[in-house]
Amino acid sequence: xxxxxxxxxxxxxxxxxxxxxxxxxxxxxxxxxxxxxxxxxxxxxxxxxxxxxxxxxxxxxxxxxxxxxxxxxxxxxxxxxxxxxxxxxxxxxxxxxxxxxxxxxxxxxxxxxxxxxxxxxxxxxxxxxxxxxxxxxxxxxxxxxxxxxxxxxxxxxxxxxxxxxxxxxxxxxxxxxxxxxxxxxxxxxxxxxxxxxxxxxxxxxxxxxxxxxxxxxxxxxxxxxxxxxxxxxxxxxxxxxxxxxxxxxxxxxxxxxxxxxxxxxxxxxxxxxxxxxxxxxxxxxxxxxxx
Numbered sequence: 346x347x348x349x350x351x352x353x354x355x356x357x358x359x360x361x362x363x364x365x366x367x368x369x370x371x372x373x374x375x376x377x378x379x380x381x382x383x384x385x386x387x388x389x390x391x392x393x394x395x396x397x398x399x400x401x402x403x404x405x406x407x408x409x410x411x412x413x414x415x416x417x418x419x420x421x422x423x424x425x426x427x428x429x430x431x432x433x434x435x436x437x438x439x440x441x442x443x444x445x446x447x448x449x450x451x452x453x454x455x456x457x458x459x460x461x462x463x464x465x466x467x468x469x470x471x472x473x474x475x476x477x478x479x480x481x482x483x484x485x486x487x488x489x490x491x492x493x494x495x496x497x498x499x500x501x502x503x504x505x506x507x508x509x510x511x512x513x514x515x516x517x518x519x520x521x522x523x524x525x526x527x528x529x530x531x532x533x534x535x536x537x538x539x540x541x542x543x544x545x546x547x548x549x550x551x552x553x554x555x556x557x558x559x560x561x562x563x564x565x566x567x568x569x570x571x572x573x574x575x576x577x578x579x580x581x582x583x584x585x586x587x588x589x590x591x592x593x594x595x596x597x598x599x600x601x602x603x604x605x606x607x608x609x610x611x612x613x614x615x616x617x618x619x620x621x622x623x624x625x626x627x628x629x630x631x632x633x634x635x636x
Contacts, residue, residue, distance in 0.1 A: 348391035349596040352425035352548070353589060354416070355398045356432045356535060356555075362396050362586060365389060373422065376626045377414035377463070381406055384423060392593040395423050399535060408512045408534035409458050417542040418463070421629060426600065427482055427549040429592055430539065431585050433578055434507065434531035435515075435560035437524055441505075443577050444498050446584070447531050447554040448487045451506040452477045454537045458511060461538035463545050463627060467620040469613040472544050473603070479549035481602045482592075486551050489591025493584050505530030507554060509537040521562040532560055545611075546630060549604040553588055555581045608634050 353362065365387030372383045385396040397416055400406045420428065434447065441447060454461070464470045490501045508524055510516065512534040516524070524532060531554050543550035557577040559566045608630065616635050624631070 348393060349598045350393040350395065350424045350426055351593060351596055352420040352423075352428040353394060353396045354428060354430045354539065355396060356400070356430070362387075362394065362589065364586075364590070365394060365396075371423065373419055375415045375418040375422070377418055378412050380415040380419045381411060384419060386423065389590060389593040392596050393424070394589075394593060395420060395425050399539075409456075411535065413539050413542055414460060414463060417539065417546050417548070418629065421546045421548060425548060426598075426605070427479070427596065428543055428551075429482070429486060429589060430536060430550065430552040431589075432507075432533050432535055432552055432554050433557050434533040434554040435558050436556040437508075437521070437529050437532055437560060437562070438505075439563075441502055441530060441556050442498065442500070443556050443558055444580065445500045445502060445556045446490050446581075446588075447502040447505050447507075447556060448483050448490065449507040449530065449552050449554055450476070450478050450480070450483060450504045452537055452540055453506055453508040453527070453529060454541075455508055455510045456537055459538050461541050463542060463630060466626075467614070467618075467623040468627060468631070470545065470608060470611045471613065472541075472607045472611045474541060474544055477540050477544065478551050479602055479604050481600070482549045483551040485592050485595045486553055486588065488595060489588045490553065492591055493587040495584075499581075499584065502530070507536055507552065508532050510534055516560055518561050521560045524560075525562055531556060544604070544607050547605050547607045549600060549602060553585060555585060557581075 368387040506529045508529040
């Protein structure tokens, strides 16, 4: 397929994409197990989209149960080079209102149970992750989000830190206030280690964060609940879909960023010391750097 290929990781409330042409469902296995669901591949104009609901259709998987390695591996295998993550988040700042969108530029990993790398078992790599979000792709998402901003509400916030907690329970009030003291902008449960794995796979990664609530720190608002999250998400799904269409229209195959070469100087293990099984398992990622 010609043209750029964009992967979409759909979060809570976003389980499909309308308007795709030449749609096909693709089931595949990976060296790291099964992805969350079948991938849906289709076209929007000149852009190929590969969509995956990270919680599975019907929202079957808790954040800690998501097989992030399989999900990212499958996107890479299907030719994806750029990933737009759509994520429901809680706002940690007064000025970020429920219904607003945030194009974050930093991530804070507060997870404890998740495997954060493809590497290990005989092969070591350390990718640079100082800037975890692809600024170029984030800029395209920002432009598309601004173009879809309603006349009232739904403001677009450029930049900010997403703290990723383990879940599945929402924060305690003490936790929420501590996170706020750290200066984070939003809180969620899914963007890590997803973004780390995308960097290891040399994919561009950026997030459209949909603010659904004020967590539990705001005295003037009810504490976050599933009901409140779903209600706000229902109002935002169409906008998220419009942003995806806008990004697809703006996307090109050119990637003048560091993401496509993230592994170039990251693999520490000498090629002659890498076990054959590890080399075979990671061939999709490492072959061009080790040959």
